Amino acid sequence: MRRERGMSGILIIEQVLNGLQFGVMLFLMAAGLTLIFGVMGLINLAHGSLYMIGAFAAAWAVGATGSFVLALAAALGAAALVGALVEIVVIRRLYAADHLDQVLATFALILVFSEGTRWVFGSFPLYLDVPDALAGPVTLPGGIEYPLYRLTLIGAGLAVAVGLWALIERTRLGMQIRAGENDREMIAALGVDISRLYTLVFALGAALAGLAGALVGTIQSVQVGMGEPVLILAFVVIVIGGIGSVRGAFVGALLVGLTDTLGGVFLPELLGLFMAPSAAQHIGASLASMAIYILMSAVLIWRPTGLFGARA
């Protein structure tokens, strides 16, 4: 009995870590989206394409050089470059447009990027290997064995979160970003090159998405269409956290990551206490697939502008 409780304790900690890992990766996506909305007022459906581009760039760079570090650099660089280009060619014309136009134009970009990638790389998934230095499990205090790579992802995600906080709160660029969220006419009048700022913010968001794509692509597969499910989860994160709030995106991402992971594992077991195992498995899996949306609905009923959202 004692032994069993110990096992389930380890399972819980493992799943909490998995949830955290999923959450911080969602944060990388959601942070870019929420910054872009906060500063430029743009809803960018093509953010998932930048995630995909990061993953493909990493897979290509690993194939060409064999180095995981170079692959990450390629992912960051490619996503930032494509982001900046897209901003200059297309997105810039959409800031003054209504949300419907933004949705359509960025949906069109998804079609172009997804099919373009399929054209170049084909329909078969690519695989990125975990680098040797990060492969294998590591023993945590309490005797829990956990994959080192996933632990690294948690660390990397938290490091990016701290870096982003420092960038926004402590640097000149961050000051301009915060000012841009509050009053873009005023900072333009004060001599800040607003279109350069917009391109920078967009490229920054794109780079974060590309990084997430490369990091997650290593534990999943790299394929066309990988970005959109993550994009929609990032939307759920932003709705929960409040649009425009990076802090909200962080809290929301961890909530969604934990709910999704823990729900998938424990809901069937929880229901198993009340009903037959096969039915519990069946209904539990279906309920778990809906858990984060139920969470989102609850937050909406409680606070329509999200946990940290000031504006509607």
Place this chain on the structure above:
Amino acid sequence: MISERLFNTVLLIGFAVVPICAHLLDEPFTITLATRAAILALAAVGLNIALGLGGMVSLGHAVFFGLGGYAMGILAFHAQTLTPLSLGPLVLDGTTSMPVIWVVAVLVSSVAALVIGLLCLRTSGVYFIMITLAFGQMFYYFSVSWTAYGGEDGLSIYLRNGFPGLNTLVPLQFFGLCFAILCCVLLLNARLIRSPFGLALNAARQVPERVQTVGLNPMRLKLAAFVLSGAVTGLAGALFADLNRFVSPAMFSWQLSGEIMILVILGVVGRLCGPVAGAALFVALEHWLGGLTDFWLIWLGVILLLIVLFARGGLAGVLGARAVHHD
């Protein structure tokens, strides 16, 4: 140069003539394409009630399309396997009668639209877009994980469901049925736009504060429009499933929500027959470009970008631009 009325008449006559010619030339595939266009047009007409008239940018209309599809799939599945459908204490028989399936599809998608609308309309703007998209994804994953009706693989129906007095397996007859429904809904939609409800809704989209001041509830108007919109799209979903004799989670996918929205935009937002023009153009492009290249969606994306950036108003807007001001 041409008036909207003339545009609508020519469009609908053309829509009916193409499959008749195809029937005479014995080209059933063209009739199937026209049927597909008519059904997609119906879905887009549904979305246009929310989008054009109510100003609600819903990226989750695949929910209703899919619910309509699964209403057909589940009822026909139980009729096909001769098993009863038990909903708690309620035990029903399956059916292969289209009118019954349509009623169920409309009811189910209306209830879903009511619940989703109540939640989504607590917000507006970008939140609304993101939340409708998220609910679409919720239904998608639910249908994937719900293995009783095929899960990820979907559900095949061997025989198309029947309609009294018609042989729905004859392509032209099924097209006629779908086209007749499309025309009925368009007529109702035209009356709706001119009705007090339509006028109030139009005002609620433009200046909700004034609507509130005169004692109407803009929220309730929008919710009613959202439910109507979902019901029409649900009906289209049931027909679409019958056209393919197949339903799968793909009917709930976010791509489909986006495509339905593209249909509305390729035509023109808010105009009566815009979605019909959009759907016809979409199916023609899909067939023509899809025959030229495997990557036709790239070109659809480029066309869509150009329309959004440079040609606001879509196809009907380009052709009917001048006359619209005189209406």
